[in-house]
Amino acid sequence: MRDITKTFPGVKALTDVNLTVARGEVHAICGENGAGKSTLMKVLSGVYPHGSYDGEIRYDGEVSRFRGIRDSEARGIVIIHQELALSPYLSLAENIFLGNERARGGVIDWNATNREAARLLERVGLHEHPDTKVVDIGVGKQQLVEIAKALSKEVRLLILDEPTAALNDEDSAHLLELLRSLKAQGITSIIISHKLNEIAAIADATTILRDGMTIETLDMHGVEPVTEDRIIKGMVGRDLANRYPERDVAIGDEVLRISGWTVHHPIDRSRKVVDDAELFVRRGEVVGIAGLMGAGRTELAMSVFGRTYGANISGTLVKDGREITIRSVREAIRAGLAYATEDRKRYGLNLIDDIKRNISASALGKVANLGVVDAGREISAAERYRREMNIKTPSVDALVGKLSGGNQQKTVLSKWIFSDPDVLILDEPTRGIDVGAKYEIYQIINGLAAQGKAMIMISSELPELLGICDRIYAMSQGRITGVLPRDEADQESLMRFMTMDRMGVSR
Template sequence: MSERILEMNSITKTFPGVKALDDVNLDVRKGEIHALIGENGAGKSTLMKVLSGVHPYGTYEGDILFQDNRCEFKNINQSEELGIVIIHQELALIPELSIAENIFLGNEQATKGVINWNKTIIETRALLKKVRLNVDPEEKIKNLGVGQQQLVEIAKALSKKVKLLILDEPTAALNEEDSENLLQLLKEFREQGMTSILISHKLKELLKVSDSITVLRDGQTIRTYRRTEEEVTESMIIKEMVGRDLTELFPDRVYNVKDKVVFEVKDWSAYHPLDVERQILHNVNLHVKEGEIIGIAGLMGAGRTELAMSLFGKSYGKKITGTIIKNGKEVSFKTVDQAIKNGVAYVSENRKEFGLILIDDVKNNLTLANLDRISKHNVLNTSKEVVEAENMKQRMNVKTPSIQQKVVNLSGGNQQKVVLGKWIFTDPDVLILDEPTRGIDVGAKFEIYKIINDLAEKGKSIIMISSELPELVGMCDRIYTLCEGEITGDIAAKDATQETLMTYMTQKGRS
């Protein structure tokens, strides 16, 4: 275990206006699970892109030694040839191709240019068996769940004779069961002698499986813990990550909940947009008061996102029925535009696909959802746009050199702040937040929580969907539980425990 497989010495990487890595050192031992942790923007993903050749030799300073050999990777193919394989947070699979085709894409089992499909299928079956995925190799990727797709990515890595497996936020989009299965798989790989680098914000997971933990902060190496040599706790890691103690994971809140019901949903039902015989939501009833934060808890597939999107201008589902009452009056949102104009906003769980225009700048992303506010007679007032965007940037504490910065260059936490700021810019009465802290670190989470609390204090009504039950208990006034498209519980946060919520989340017909 003590033999080094990887050394990264004095790695410095600069982007225009930003020093992403500043003299970073990383020492990974053979056959261990080495956790890499830090706030969004700390440099974790950048460091791994340097290692894998995504940022080629010559674009950074410092040295990489892999198995005692100095490496100067010009591209990702060169690193993969040595057995260094990275699985990014955004899975790189082609939905319309089969599992077998995806696994061997670019590494085809061919003789004289002719693919041997029989060999491809046999090899795929063997790889799927290694990752404990019992599916047909010819099944299309689009028919698999996110957890299964993650296992396909790992099988693809194994096909490249991987020696060092890098996983960037592998459980960010997985439910608890799929996350546990993946972590168990990594432990099995460790027993077989494989080395893994695991990037994650989920501290409990890291403490469960890691042998070593390296903390980055502001592009610098802060500390490496060797678990066999010292006791490590969550609070120790958090302090190193953020440079301060976070004695409470959730900020104090000034309660300003009024008796007035701002938003009420009655007997809300919806069917699948492609399979109109399949009912997804069944007579959902809920309400939220002025200044109140309500939570929606449910397992994967319970219908949480489907409920949010169907309420937001019927952007999901067919044969939607039911009633929405806002400020005591029945309203109808047939389009997203109508929902926005009626004071309802929705922050999607998938910020990169549905929340942001990544190739556009911060300014345009912040103002896009409410151009009327910065226009007159359909003519954009660019001076006012700059002022409003700067104000929102300051309000949301978005860390960026300029509002002209492309959003794609921001960290995940700052991207999330931009999405939230974009919808706050519409000045909604009701804000639906779908996984508002997914994939961001504890420091950025704390900032998002403060923004949410501030909105509630100002009288906004918040509907918060989260897979993290402690987050719902820590942030909400009441929590609705959803199971297979039905509301099964309405629980005051003071009475809610993770065990209670899970009981309601797994049993239909309790309400």
Template sequence: MSEHILEMRGITKTFPGVKALSQVHLQVREGEIHALCGENGAGKSTLMKVLSGVYPYGTYEGDIIFKGQTCEFKDIKQSENLGIVIIHQELALIPYLSIAENIFLGNEQAQRGVINWHETTVRTRELLERVGLRESPTAPVLQLGVGKQQLVEIAKALSKKVKLLILDEPTAALNEADSENLLRLIVELKHQGIASIIISHKLNEIEKVADAITILRDGQTIQTLRMDEEPVTEDLIIKGMVGRDLTQRYPERTSRNAGEVIFEVKGWEVRHPQQADRKMLDDIHLHIHRGEIVGIAGLMGAGRTELAMSLFGRSYGRYVRGQTFLHGKEVHLTDIATAIRHRLAYVTEDRKQYGLVLIDDIKRNITLSNLGKLSRFGVLNEKEEVLVAEDYRRRLNIKTPGIWQKTGHLSGGNQQKVVLSKWIFTEPEVLILDEPTRGIDVGAKYEIYSIIHQLADEGKGILFISSELPEILGMCDRIYVMSEGRITGEVKREEASQEVLMKLMTRGRG
């Protein structure tokens, strides 16, 4: 019998106007953790959708051999019946159902059409114990954090007697502790004989757990690296992904000449939207100079996103007190329209949920926040809209067959460029960027960084929020550190280090 649990040979997949995969080959050994790396748009998720039956047999060319048998999956149910289970980046859980109901949804423990709830509960407890989750089987999923929801998804996969587990960006939305917990579980599953394919842009995590790495570029297999055969470094992986040595992760700033204070916040206090006695932001003071990139560092739950959203038209929480100033003059940013009118922009950390209309085209997404600029007497100038969208497509190098393409069909990096285009088109003076490179590969990150530098060089004030300390250190001129809803320190670029920031990030209210 072959040592490989999976072989994909000559996989070619074409969409209208785009060849997403071209003669791709992939081999996964029994009981190994196999990483799939590549830039956004390289074809990683497409390849896994072919494997799992999301794209059924007949819509692609090539062969899938699983456990020595050639497979022609018509749908995802057929692949799951053989033990191939995919967990997508957007979790497929129903929040108002219990953990037990989610785990066995479509796979109910029933006899003659009647669900055996006792057996369902018992089996759920066993599965939760396997994944290290100490929650009641009857607890609603909406009460769980994202890290625990990932574990529920894995428990769901185990209930289907999984032999090959596919995880698409499993730690993208997790904090460091939850990420470590999930990676430990994947290694434990390996010891139980379950093979895994992991798609991830976090190369340090890949190096930590993977037995082999297959690199895709432009829909083609570039190489497979095996950890037991050769030394594998991040630089080697990156070179395979982007086709060149990326000697610098962060582009050089042409200028760091900050001007006058453009935006200032004094005594900002916000409470929880549902729990009026819970203080989320307490006595926040900060300022941004023209042409300056100011970082916000902090652990998950420190209040970074809450701060960004509350400043942008009070779109989070209950405003209690505080002042905001533009060019030294107090402004009352009471709603989003007012914030945009005062030339603030906010690039959300969740581009798919809040940043884009995925079912609409690139053109409309780019112009959506400033349609008034393209309208006269309430009538949209569609010719001008096309010209604007084409201009931003070229300027930000959005890789697409055309501006009429649905935004949901773009890779993560290109979606992020559309979000940036949308807000740049509003001609902001202050741009709040919340995790602007989350879920984006190193090549696309470099392009996004270059765009941010260009905006700063044009004199815009930028508030840059990131969970990645190397990114904060590599991009920011000055850094505010948050912990438990308060600013615990302000650090200049030349004085900043990961150790200094982490010390401030873990400082409680004391």
């Protein structure tokens, strides 16, 4: 790709970007949110067709002018987006060949479809029956279905945009091993990822973008080893000596105590997903919750925040020394609670609405007169958060769906800070965003703590919890199995608590 320039109304997303990928290599693309990584790959794959950008694409030595995805796929280029494009209620086989059906005389040959799907699923290491519906498998397995779908199109260049962002460590490791296997079969891969340890493990070369421009391409197997800090320096333009900002905040009185909190599964009501949980948080304190996938962390948070998850919920909430009852999100907000969900695109934001309306949504009364929203006050409030949170956008009238992941996350935080909560629950607040944006989020958390806000932070990244939190609770199988102050906690001790069974024995 030579001198690729792509402009949207009011924004120059790419400026003279260059990218060279060798046959058979795994090539990583790194950069902060908004650096232009996904945009560049959409140009390459024909999502943004020839004529909508300036510059030249050469593929196998020939100039390529893709008018759409079908053109690029015909040449063996397949992109797997961060938001998976699978139909949940169709089978794995139907998804793999959707738009690429195995048919005879215009009629689908289901025997051939299922037989070929089984072969492809075996090839990616997914041992599921082709008739299985996508909705019945986890996100990690869905990623493998997407790759099987790409293989059905005789892929030669596979583009993966944040393929492990929503995966646990085990699924991530399996996916990286699959990429190594595909490389051995001669398939070239381009991977966009914020997980620098994975890039160091898998990539042959890494191209760094910053502010829509190419900064450098690093040889990952050169004489001098490429460290995570070296990649970060290229991404942010400076050394990030400490990935977690210092915080010196006086911790005050207890704000919220959760006692005997038990939540049953909304469908299988005989199963407890949270079992007799006990925790508390004080003013100015950041309390972490660590746990493996399925430990019950998100279920605990959602059930506390207006009973938005679960059935047969029991237990007590005590806020500022007084027992409270919360039966809805409205009541949770009125009680001074806020919850920034782990899935910002599905539950945290209205992607087809603008920034100002997303920010004001949690507390419309603050920008309304006699029940009618005052547009001037709404814009003024949104502009204040745009400046304070450093949301990179030309206007608060911009659609949230057009923002980068880091700026979407800042919008989610702005929305809940606008409601002026006493307790802010942050569920995976830095998932899918780059190290620079993470540092800004950490600074925001510290600023809120300095204001006396109490925060509960759920994260799958143990170094993050150790770097940000004052105390860390560990969960396993729905139970809180231990709590450690930061100066006594390390990854090993937390993992012991996170792998305990209901009898208190590490699994």
